[in-house]
Structures are given as C-alpha cells and as structure tokens.
Amino acid sequence: MIQVAVLGYGTVGSGVVEVIEKNKEMVNKKAGEELNVKYILDLRDFPGDPYEDKVVHDFTRILEDDEVKIVCETMGGVGAAYRFTQQALSAGKSVCTSNKELVAAHGPELLALAKANTCNYLFEASVGGGIPIIRPLNYSLTAERIEEIAGILNGTTNYILSKMEKEGADFDSVLKEAQEKGYAERNPEADVEGYDACRKIAILSSLMTGKNVDYQKIYTEGITRITAEDFSYAKAMGRSIKLLAVSREAGERTLAMVAPCMISREHPLYMVNGVFNAVFVKGNMLGDSMYYGRGAGKLPTASAVVSDVIDCARHQGKVIMCFWDEEDAPLQGIDDTESRFFFRVRKDGEEKAKELFAGAECISLPEMPEECGVVTGKIKEKDFAARYEQLGNARVGTRIRVD
Amino acid sequence: MIQVAVLGYGTVGSGVVEVIEKNKEMVNKKAGEELNVKYILDLRDFPGDPYEDKVVHDFTRILEDDEVKIVCETMGGVGAAYRFTQQALSAGKSVCTSNKELVAAHGPELLALAKANTCNYLFEASVGGGIPIIRPLNYSLTAERIEEIAGILNGTTNYILSKMEKEGADFDSVLKEAQEKGYAERNPEADVEGYDACRKIAILSSLMTGKNVDYQKIYTEGITRITAEDFSYAKAMGRSIKLLAVSREAGERTLAMVAPCMISREHPLYMVNGVFNAVFVKGNMLGDSMYYGRGAGKLPTASAVVSDVIDCARHQGKVIMCFWDEEDAPLQGIDDTESRFFFRVRKDGEEKAKELFAGAECISLPEMPEECGVVTGKIKEKDFAARYEQLGNARVGTRIRVD
Numbered sequence: 001m002i003q004v005a006v007l008g009y010g011t012v013g014s015g016v017v018e019v020i021e022k023n024k025e026m027v028n029k030k031a032g033e034e035l036n037v038k039y040i041l042d043l044r045d046f047p048g049d050p051y052e053d054k055v056v057h058d059f060t061r062i063l064e065d066d067e068v069k070i071v072c073e074t075m076g077g078v079g080a081a082y083r084f085t086q087q088a089l090s091a092g093k094s095v096c097t098s099n100k101e102l103v104a105a106h107g108p109e110l111l112a113l114a115k116a117n118t119c120n121y122l123f124e125a126s127v128g129g130g131i132p133i134i135r136p137l138n139y140s141l142t143a144e145r146i147e148e149i150a151g152i153l154n155g156t157t158n159y160i161l162s163k164m165e166k167e168g169a170d171f172d173s174v175l176k177e178a179q180e181k182g183y184a185e186r187n188p189e190a191d192v193e194g195y196d197a198c199r200k201i202a203i204l205s206s207l208m209t210g211k212n213v214d215y216q217k218i219y220t221e222g223i224t225r226i227t228a229e230d231f232s233y234a235k236a237m238g239r240s241i242k243l244l245a246v247s248r249e250a251g252e253r254t255l256a257m258v259a260p261c262m263i264s265r266e267h268p269l270y271m272v273n274g275v276f277n278a279v280f281v282k283g284n285m286l287g288d289s290m291y292y293g294r295g296a297g298k299l300p301t302a303s304a305v306v307s308d309v310i311d312c313a314r315h316q317g318k319v320i321m322c323f324w325d326e327e328d329a330p331l332q333g334i335d336d337t338e339s340r341f342f343f344r345v346r347k348d349g350e351e352k353a354k355e356l357f358a359g360a361e362c363i364s365l366p367e368m369p370e371e372c373g374v375v376t377g378k379i380k381e382k383d384f385a386a387r388y389e390q391l392g393n394a395r396v397g398t399r400i401r402v403d
Numbered sequence: 404m405i406q407v408a409v410l411g412y413g414t415v416g417s418g419v420v421e422v423i424e425k426n427k428e429m430v431n432k433k434a435g436e437e438l439n440v441k442y443i444l445d446l447r448d449f450p451g452d453p454y455e456d457k458v459v460h461d462f463t464r465i466l467e468d469d470e471v472k473i474v475c476e477t478m479g480g481v482g483a484a485y486r487f488t489q490q491a492l493s494a495g496k497s498v499c500t501s502n503k504e505l506v507a508a509h510g511p512e513l514l515a516l517a518k519a520n521t522c523n524y525l526f527e528a529s530v531g532g533g534i535p536i537i538r539p540l541n542y543s544l545t546a547e548r549i550e551e552i553a554g555i556l557n558g559t560t561n562y563i564l565s566k567m568e569k570e571g572a573d574f575d576s577v578l579k580e581a582q583e584k585g586y587a588e589r590n591p592e593a594d595v596e597g598y599d600a601c602r603k604i605a606i607l608s609s610l611m612t613g614k615n616v617d618y619q620k621i622y623t624e625g626i627t628r629i630t631a632e633d634f635s636y637a638k639a640m641g642r643s644i645k646l647l648a649v650s651r652e653a654g655e656r657t658l659a660m661v662a663p664c665m666i667s668r669e670h671p672l673y674m675v676n677g678v679f680n681a682v683f684v685k686g687n688m689l690g691d692s693m694y695y696g697r698g699a700g701k702l703p704t705a706s707a708v709v710s711d712v713i714d715c716a717r718h719q720g721k722v723i724m725c726f727w728d729e730e731d732a733p734l735q736g737i738d739d740t741e742s743r744f745f746f747r748v749r750k751d752g753e754e755k756a757k758e759l760f761a762g763a764e765c766i767s768l769p770e771m772p773e774e775c776g777v778v779t780g781k782i783k784e785k786d787f788a789a790r791y792e793q794l795g796n797a798r799v800g801t802r803i804r805v806d
Contacts, residue, residue, distance in 0.1 A: 023688065026548055132539045132543030142709075142714075143426055143429070143706045143710045143712075145426055145429055210432075268674070270674070283533075292693040303689045310545045323433075
C-alpha cells in the first residue's frame with residue numbers, strides 16, 4: 001500500500017480524494033499497488049466529512065511520517081505551498097501539483113530538488129486542467145522538434161469571449177453574468193488580464209525549449225478591451241476572437257506571448273468554445289496536432305493530479321524524464337515580433353490608414369457606416385505601434401492581432 | 404549507443420530512419436543515449452540511398468546480433484511481420500510497430516511475449532498516425548474509467564467525405580479523384596468499407612476495457628452508400644457525416660462499431676476535416692477530451708514509431724505498463740444497440756414513416772420535392788431494421804445513424 005497526503009482540502013484537493021475513492025479499482029490497478037489517502041492537510045476542520053479523521057493541521061505530521069511517499073499539493077500560491085513542496089521533496093517524497101503559480105515560478109528548482117532526492121515533481125494538472133498535455137509533451141512528442149504551441153488555456157476568458165460572440169454582448173455585462181454564475185472570480189484580474197494563461201504558457205514554453213521561460217518576461221495582454229463591435233468584424237471575416245497563449249520558435253530565440261487573436265475558421269482552435277481549453281502543437285515531423293478538453297473544474301483537474309500520483313507510484317525510486325533546465329531560454333522581445341493586426345478607424349481616417357499600411361484590407365459593415373475595419377499584412381510590432389499612433393483620434397477601440 | 408533495426412524500408416520505415424537522423428539531437432537527448440540504425444531489412448536493394456550499406460535481406464542477421472536492442476516493424480501484414488515480431492521479442496528485443504493489422508490480430512499475445520522476455524511491444528503509430536493516443540490512454544488517463552471513445556480514424560474516408568460535403572460531389576467521382584491524387588489506394592476496400600478503422604477501434608477498445616476486443620466481431624459499415632443528397636440533408640440539419648469508429652460502455656458489455664454517422668456542429672469531431680484524424684475520449688471524471696492530428700503520412704507516423712523507440716530506450720530491462728489481456732471483452736451485439744437514424748423516403752411513404760416511427764422529425768428540402776428526410780428517436784437497431792423494411796419501395800438511398 002502506498003500512503004498519500006493531500007495538502008489543501010479545497011476544490012481540487014477534495015476532488016483528488018474523490019477520484020482515488022470513486023475510481024479505486026482502476027487507480028490501484030494502474031498504480032500497481034493500493035493507494036491510500038492517509039492525511040489531508042488543511043487549516044480548517046471538516047466535521048461530518050467522511051474523511052474528517054484524516055485531517056491534520058500540521059505539515060510536520062506528514063513530513064515526518066516515512067510511510068507517506070506521495071504528496072498532492074493542491075493548496076495554490078507560492079508561500080506555504082512552496083515551502084512544503086521543498087520539504088517534501090527534500091525528504092524524498094514525490095509531489096504532484098495543480099499549482100501553476102508555483103510551477104511557473106520555481107519549476108526547474110523543484111525538479112532539480114526532486115532529482116537530487118530520487119523522487120518526482122509532477123504537474124500535469126497545472127496546465128489545461130484535465131487535458132493531458134504535460135505528459136504528451138514529455139513522453140509522446142519525444143521525436144519532435146516542437147516549433148509552436150498555441151493554447152486556449154483559460155476557461156473563464158474563453159467562456160466570456162464565446163458568450164460575447166454568440167450573443168453580441170459586451171465584455172462588462174458578460175463578465176458580470178459570469179461572476180454571478182461563479183464562472184469568474186469576484187476579482188477577475190488573474191483571468192481577464194491574461195495572468196493565468198501567462199503562467200501556463202511559461203510552463204509549456206519551458207518544456208518546449210527545455211530551458212526556463214520566465215513568466216514575468218512574457219508579453220501579456222488581456223481581453224478587457226474587446227468589444228461586441230470587434231466580434232461583428234470578426235464574424236464578417238469568418239473569424240473568432242480567442243485569448244491565445246503562444247510559444248513559437250523565432251530563429252535561435254523563442255517568442256512567448258498572451259494576447260487576444262482573431263483566428264480563422266480553418267484553425268483547429270476556432271471551435272474551442274465555452275469553458276473548454278485546447279492546446280495546439282506543431283512539430284517539425286508531426287505537423288499540427290491538438291489536445292482538447294476541460295481546462296478546469298474539480299474532477300477533471302483532480303483526475304490529472306491522480307494520474308501523476310499513479311505515475312509516481314509506478315516510478316518509486318526512479319526519476320521520470322523531464323527536461324526543464326534552470327538556464328533561461330533566450331526570448332524574442334515583442335517589439336521585433338511580426339504580427340498581422342486588425343483595427344478600426346473612422347471613415348475620415350481610412351485614407352490615411354491605407355497610406356500607413358500599404359496593402360491592408362478594409363472591411364465595412366453596414367451597421368457601422370461611420371467607420372471601417374482594417375487588416376494589415378505582417379509587420380513588426382514596434383512599426384505597427386508607431387504607425388497606428390499616427391492615426392490619432394481617428395482610431396476606434398483597440399487593435400487585435402490576426403493569425 | 405543503442406542499436407536499432409528497421410524492418411521494411413517503405414514509406415514508414417524510411418520515415419523512421421529520417422526522423423532519427425533529422426531530429427538526432429532531440430531524439431538522443433530524450434532517449435538518454437545515442438540511437439543508431441544498424442540494419443534495414445528489405446527484400447530490395449537501394450543503390451545510391453545514403454543508407455544502402457545498412458540494408459540486409461535476412462532477418463536472422465538482425466535476430467542474432469545481440470547489439471540490436473530495438474526493432475521497428477514497419478512492414479505491415481500478419482505474415483512475416485508476425486513471425487519476425489515473435490522472434491525478436493523472444494530474443495528480448497523490444498519491437499515498435501505501425502502495423503495495426505498485426506496489433507489488432509495478435510496484440511495481447513505479443514504483449515505477453517514481450518513481458519515474459521522483459522522487453523516491450525509498443526504500437527503508438529498503429530492508431531491515429533502521428534496523434535499521440537495510445538500513450539495518453541495508457542499513461543495519462545490512468546485515473547479515469549473511460550466510458551466512450553469515438554474516432555475519425557481513417558484519413559482516406561475522411562478526405563472523401565469532407566470533399567463530398569464541400570463540393571456537393573458524389574462518392575464515386577471523389578473516390579476516383581482521391582485515387583488519382585494518391586490519397587486512396589487503387590483497391591480502396593480496406594479504407595472505404597471501414598476495415599482499417601475497424602482494426603484501429605479494436606485496439607483502442609481493448610485498451611479501454613483492458614480485455615481483448617476481437618476486430619472480427621466489430622460491426623463495420625463503410626461509406627460507399629453515402630450520397631451528395633445525404634449531405635444536403637445533413638447540412639440543413641447543421642450536421643456533417645463522418646465515418647465514426649466507436650467503443651462505448653453498455654452496462655457490463657462494450658459496444659464497438661464502425662459506421663457513418665451524422666454528427667452535430669457541437670460535437671468536437673465536427674471540425675475534423677480532410678486527411679486529419681481525431682479521437683474523442685469521454686472519461687467518468689474528466690468528461691470530454693479530444694486528440695487531433697495527422698492520422699497518416701510518412702513523417703507523422705514515423706515520429707510516433709520513434710517516440711516508441713525512445714520509450715524502449717529509456718525502459719531497457721523494464722516492462723512498460725499496458726493492460727490488454729487475452730481474455731475476450733464481452734461485446735454488445737449490434738441488434739440490441741440503441742441508435743437514432745436518418746433515412747429518406749418518397750413523399751407517398753411519409754405518412755407510413757411517421758406511423759412506424761412515432762415522434763420522428765421530417766425535413767423537406769426544396770430541391771428534392773419528391774421525398775423527405777426522417778430522423779427517428781432512439782430505437783434498437785433490430786427494431787429499426789424491421790420497421791424500415793416495411794417502407795419497401797418508398798425508401799430512397801440508405802439510412803445513416805445520427806449522434
């Protein structure tokens with residue numbers, strides 16, 4: 001029997017206990033041994049909970065119990081979670097986590113610590129919730145040089161954008177509704193400003209390059225400035241607007257960014273709606289592939305944590321392959337990145353826009369006779385910004401990248 | 404250095420050599436050791452080929468060379484490929500294959516043989532070409548009870564159906580064009596009759612149940628009777644027609660079948676067009692997920708074979724987990740399966756159809772005034788067949804299942 005401890009009895013933590021219990025037969029078969037949750041660490045008590053007798057308040061109980069071989073860190077944050085993870089790994093206990101902040105901030109250090117103590121630090125649940133993506137990148141696409149990863153990695157923003165698209169509604173009203181329904185946090189910043197997606201693409205970028213991609217260096221733009229009008233143009237162009245988290249080979253460097261993007265109907269990510277997430281991966285041999293599923297939620301995320309627990313159980317005393325060095329990956333700055341852009345301009349600025357962006361396409365919509373939409377060719381971000389600036393007051397709304 | 408032999412220097416076999424060479428740095432890093440192709444077995448010679456000196460004609464050269472640890476079987480068929488695989492595994496050499504016929508026909512026996520000789524039999528490339536699906540099922544979705552797998556597993560039929568849909572063309576003309584372009588074989592039976600998809604869903608079903616699903620017992624229907632008119636109805640209903648290979652929990656039994664199906668725009672498989680393949684997986688915790696990519700082609704398939712080679716390299720002397728027992732999985736017969744059906748009927752049969760299928764919906768298209776389309780509710784296959792029969796000469800074309 002393998003003893004497991006769960007840190008944090010919140011949504012994901014309680015899901016982990018539930019998955020291990022509900023799918024007991026399958027889980028134990030795959031683990032090769034029976035798994036048992038021995039401790040649940042939480043500051044609270046849970047009187048009446050079927051597992052209340054497993055709840056402890058002191059991490060040292062877990063740390064000092066040699067029977068505990070695997071720890072699930074489902075607390076979140078980079079404070080106590082970081083300390084407990086370091087201590088567990090130092091004691092040779094494997095750690096499985098859903099904590100993207102911690103993985104993005106200290107991934108390579110914790111991986112090295114696990115390796116030094118012949119145990120494992122696994123984080124399948126930290127990106128894409130229930131979508132298997134970390135393991136496919138690490139174990140399946142091993143014969144590939146990965147050229148690009150593009151993901152819809154945040155369910156809240158995808159829900160909001162899908163609803164704006166479907167209903168022609170504006171951002172504020174959809175956000176409010178999402179908050180009322182519990183799909184968005186009361187403080188929605190981490191989601192709508194793209195910070196959550198930024199942590200996740202930092203992790204995927206690091207696995208893609210084998211080096212460390214610092215999330216603080218990733219250009220990140222949220223969805224708060226996207227309007228119902230932008231969706232009208234997108235629709236007329238056969239496109240949708242998605243918050244994309246991208247990592248791409250750029251010569252010897254890597255471009256990583258998070259920003260809304262108008263993607264075409266032909267792109268596999270076009271059909272990813274509502275709370276679903278997906279990760280598009282382009283390999284130099286494989287070509288395009290995509291991994292799609294529920295990016296969040298109690299049971300999908302918990303299922304991913306438990307798949308890591310099973311992996312740890314099967315690899316006791318062995319270090320599972322993961323290439324993520326502490327060395328920083330050289331990143332391409334946003335200024336030198338080439339993109340295409342969509343923007344809106346008042347009719348009296350149309351001629352100037354055409355001058356500034358030679359070869360740009362213009363789209364006029366009958367319902368908005370006083371303006372038009374412009375789609376540029378590929379242009380460096382800094383050149384676009386300089387020319388766009390020159391349009392001054394003729395600009396309407398924001399600019400959006402086009403794939 | 405790990406010595407590798409490639410059996411069969413055809414499309415996939417030469418792709419394997421190419422991937423190992425082109426992505427050398429990545430492949431060796433992931434394998435943890437340098438991989439070297441020592442032998443290529445083929446009946447032919449390849450004068451002028453950069454690897455001509457590696458070509459041998461006698462399998463015993465490979466079998467008796469103790470340096471060869473991993474064999475890639477990219478010959479196809481169940482004759483020599485079967486014998487060579489048995490011999491290699493018996494000698495403790497791991498075998499990686501793209502040969503779906505052999506895996507479907509003798510998978511559990513060969514897995515047991517590998518286990519007995521502490522080596523591995525891996526077959527990621529046998530289903531979905533370059534799409535990682537075997538490894539995700541075996542290593543990632545380990546905490547799940549999988550309730551359903553539905554796949555678009557054959558690129559040729561998906562290409563044909565996509566083209567029929569897009570161009571309003573009929574089956575014969577699109578098949579002919581596909582043959583001219585090399586997308587379909589001169590003898591297209593294995594593809595268009597669903598036999599290829601049947602082998603692949605047999606493999607996935609077996610991994611889903613952990614028991615053996617005999618491909619010969621899988622109800623299989625091809626796409627040869629699908630017409631341009633069927634696509635007109637599908638379009639009017641917001642649906643597409645895909646050749647689906649399905650495996651589904653049915654109480655204590657498993658339903659496995661291959662048949663064309665009208666799927667709705669909301670289904671993740673709806674957008675899988677052309678030569679792309681995808682596998683939809685429903686888990687009891689994870690909910691819906693999907694894996695999408697190139698289902699065939701030299702380099703994608705070869706990349707999957709090489710990912711298996713890397714896995715073997717990292718697990719020398721260890722048996723990689725795979726649950727596929729020789730015991731037959733109990734299958735649900737097609738007769739007792741419930742489906743919804745679409746069919747076409749002459750106007751003079753419409754009333755009778757409505758009587759026979761209470762609650763069915765009727766769709767009339769202006770361009771086909773002499774007939775209508777009917778969509779039934781869920782009904783047992785055998786009951787449907789009996790009632791449909793009663794429509795006699797009023798029936799037009801074939802019937803198609805509806806998801």
